[in-house]
Structures are given as structure tokens and as C-alpha cells.
Amino acid sequence: MEHTDNLNIVQFKPLITPDQLKAQHPVTEQTLKSVAQSRHAVQRILRGEDKRRMVITGPCSLHDEKATIDYAQRLKKLQQDCADEILIIMRAYFEKPRTTIGWKGMLYDPHLDGSYDIEFGITQSRKLLCDIAEIGLPTATEFLDPIVPQYIADLITWAAIGARTTESQIHRQMASGLSMPIGFKNATDGNLGVAMDAIKAAMNPHSFLGIDRNGKVISAETRGNLYGHLVMRGGKDEPNFASQYVAFAEVLLQKLEIPNGIVIDCSHSNSYKDFKRQRNALEDIADQIRNGNKTIAGVMLESFVNEGKQSIDAPQLNYGVSLTDSCIGWQETEQLIRHLAGAVKAAN
Numbered sequence: 001m002e003h004t005d006n007l008n009i010v011q012f013k014p015l016i017t018p019d020q021l022k023a024q025h026p027v028t029e030q031t032l033k034s035v036a037q038s039r040h041a042v043q044r045i046l047r048g049e050d051k052r053r054m055v056i057t058g059p060c061s062l063h064d065e066k067a068t069i070d071y072a073q074r075l076k077k078l079q080q081d082c083a084d085e086i087l088i089i090m091r092a093y094f095e096k097p098r099t100t101i102g103w104k105g106m107l108y109d110p111h112l113d114g115s116y117d118i119e120f121g122i123t124q125s126r127k128l129l130c131d132i133a134e135i136g137l138p139t140a141t142e143f144l145d146p147i148v149p150q151y152i153a154d155l156i157t158w159a160a161i162g163a164r165t166t167e168s169q170i171h172r173q174m175a176s177g178l179s180m181p182i183g184f185k186n187a188t189d190g191n192l193g194v195a196m197d198a199i200k201a202a203m204n205p206h207s208f209l210g211i212d213r214n215g216k217v218i219s220a221e222t223r224g225n226l227y228g229h230l231v232m233r234g235g236k237d238e239p240n241f242a243s244q245y246v247a248f249a250e251v252l253l254q255k256l257e258i259p260n261g262i263v264i265d266c267s268h269s270n271s272y273k274d275f276k277r278q279r280n281a282l283e284d285i286a287d288q289i290r291n292g293n294k295t296i297a298g299v300m301l302e303s304f305v306n307e308g309k310q311s312i313d314a315p316q317l318n319y320g321v322s323l324t325d326s327c328i329g330w331q332e333t334e335q336l337i338r339h340l341a342g343a344v345k346a347a348n
């Protein structure tokens with residue numbers, strides 16, 4: 001008999017279910033409490049009820065367990081120093097949306113060799129989230145594949161819908177059912193309207209196809225997520241961190257009655273993807289906060305133990321260096337976060 005479907009599928013491989021993975025790497029009582037508390041703090045910061053600002057910082061993508069834990073430990077110490085001004089949330093990005101093709105992150109290809117051992121990748125991702133939580137840091141991630149949240153969302157404090165998916169109905173529906181505040185990036189061409197539409201769409205209830213904790217196909221019915229907010233990441237060849245762009249976003253937020261502040265990403269098109277330029281963005285944002293801006297609820301940095309980036313094909317990988325976008329190194333990260341803390345202190 002002639003077949004007309006699955007013609008381009010090589011193989012279907014069964015995967016561990018969300019419940020099975022959670023049994024392997026269970027969340028502790030203490031972690032659940034910390035995640036709930038840090039989500040609540042983010043909600044209050046977004047509404048201006050907590051005068052601190054959040055800093056979402058970490059590598060563009062995680063690929064190495066040792067460097068990840070090393071970075072988290074450094075960040076934890078810094079958090080203790082800046083606790084009155086800053087809430088630090090560590091970027092723990094396991095899924096990378098690519099412009100065309102390229103390594104798609106630890107969750108898909110944990111051995112970095114194109115073998116796509118997704119079962120190991122999703123297991124290692126959850127384990128790392130548990131380890132970072134044990135260190136005492138909240139985590140942020142980008143949710144790309146709508147199947148993934150059932151495996152790890154219980155450990156996540158803040159999540160992004162990326163610039164390439166903010167316009168996608170699938171991602172807006174998913175966001176409407178997620179339990180943490182969701183930052184919607186502006187589109188890659190700089191369009192803010194697409195992110196505003198996403199925030200509005202995700203505030204509403206939706207019904208869509210998904211999986212439950214046992215991996216069973218289900219229809220999910222959601223309540224809507226009231227903490228969707230804009231993440232300004234610059235557009236094609238043009239940054240948008242400066243005060244005139246923030247003022248423009250403020251007008252849109254007011255017009256659309258969106259009560260949540262914004263996050264500004266110092267990387268991506270706000271740095272022309274050059275890590276050395278994240279400092280320009282951060283210092284400008286710190287000045288805006290020092291001068292009384294209340295809409296900016298936080299910033300994002302792409303940062304790792306060592307600065308720059310390296311090719312995944314290098315014969316030997318350098319320790320603590322990004323495999324995807326270039327990152328600022330630890331010393332500069334510490335300087336910039338302390339600089340922002342100073343501005344927040346002066347403004348409050």
C-alpha cells in the first residue's frame with residue numbers, strides 16, 4: 001500500500017515522560033518555595049511594587065556543567081552583595097532558536113556532535129536547573145518547543161518567548177498557560193507591536209493541543225498569564241535601549257493598558273551582537289533609572305565565565321566561553337551589575 005504520511009521521518013524515538021524525569025530529578029520543598037518567592041518578586045518588580053530591578057544574566061546557551069555551576073556560584077555571591085537593589089536571575093537557556101541552522105542547544109544536542117541525544121539533553125537540563133536552585137539562584141529560560149515546559153517549568157522563575165517566535169500563536173497560547181512571568185522579545189526587525197499583541201493574546205484564556213505530565217496528548221485549557229511584558233532587544237541594525245525608544249514603548253503600554261514594566265536586553269541587536277557593546281546599553285539604562293525612569297523593570301546580559309565566543313567545531317573547547325552569541329566575561333559582569341545597583345540605589 002502507498003503511504004502518504006511520515007515520508008520525511010527517519011525514526012520516532014520514544015522519550016522519558018515529564019513525570020518520569022521529575023521522579024529522577026525531583027524538586028525539593030525548599031526549591032519550590034524559592035521558585036514561588038522569586039516569581040512573586042518578579043511580579044512585584046514588574047508592577048513597580050518592589051523598587052528593585054531584575055538582572056537576567058548568564059550565557060547565551062548552557063553547554064558545560066562545570067562552567068555553569070562555577071558561574072552560578074559567582075553570581076550567588078554577587079546577589080548577596082546587591083540584594084537591596086537587584087534581583088539576579090540566571091539565564092539557563094537550553095533551546096536555541098537559530099536564524100537558519102546551527103547547534104540548537106543542550107536540550108537537543110548535549111554531546112555537541114550532532115547526535116541529538118534528546119533524552120540525555122532534557123535530563124541534563126533538568127538536573128542543572130536543580131543544581132542551580134540548590135545554589136540558591138532563580139533561573140530564566142526561553143521556551144521554544146511547547147512540549148518542553150512540562151519537563152522543567154516547575155524550576156523556572158522567568159521565561160522568554162524569543163524574537164523569532166513572539167508572533168507565533170502557538171507560543172502565545174503556551175505563554176497563557178505558563179506559571180511564571182513571560183517576557184516577549186520585540187521582533188528581530190525591531191517591531192514592538194508584535195510583542196504588544198503577544199502580551200495581550202497571552203493574557204487571555206486559550207485551548208490548544210499539548211501533552212500532560214504522563215506524556216499523554218491532551219487539550220490544554222489555560223487561564224491567561226497576567227505578567228506578560230515587553231523585552232526590548234533592538235532591531236535589524238538598530239538598538240532600542242535609548243530613552244526615546246523607551247518613551248515610545250511607554251506610550252504603547254499605556255494605550256494598550258498593559259500594567260507591567262519592561263526588560264531591556266543589552267545584548268542581541270542592542271549590542272550589534274558584539275559583547276563589548278553591552279556596556280554601552282547597560283550604562284545608558286542605568287542613567288535612565290538614576291534619572292527616575294520607573295518603567296524599566298530589569299535588564300538582560302549575555303555573560304559567562306570568560307568573554308567572547310568560540311566555535312563548536314574547535315578541536316578543544318576553552319573553559320567557560322559561549323558556543324553561541326558572544327558574552328561579557330565575569331569581571332565585567334560584576335562591574336556592570338554593581339553599576340546598575342548603584343543607579344537603583346540613587347533612584348530609590
Ligand SMILES: O=C[C@H](O)[C@H](O)COP(=O)(O)O
Nearest residue numbers: 060096097098099100102325
Ligand atoms: O541568542 C542566540 C542567537 O542570537 C539566536 O539563537 C540566533 O542565532 P543565529 O543567528 O546565530 O542562528
Ligand SMILES: C=C(OP(=O)(O)O)C(=O)O
Nearest residue numbers: 060162163164185233268
Ligand atoms: C535568542 C535570544 O534572543 P532573541 O530572541 O532576542 O534573538 C536569546 O536571548 O537567547
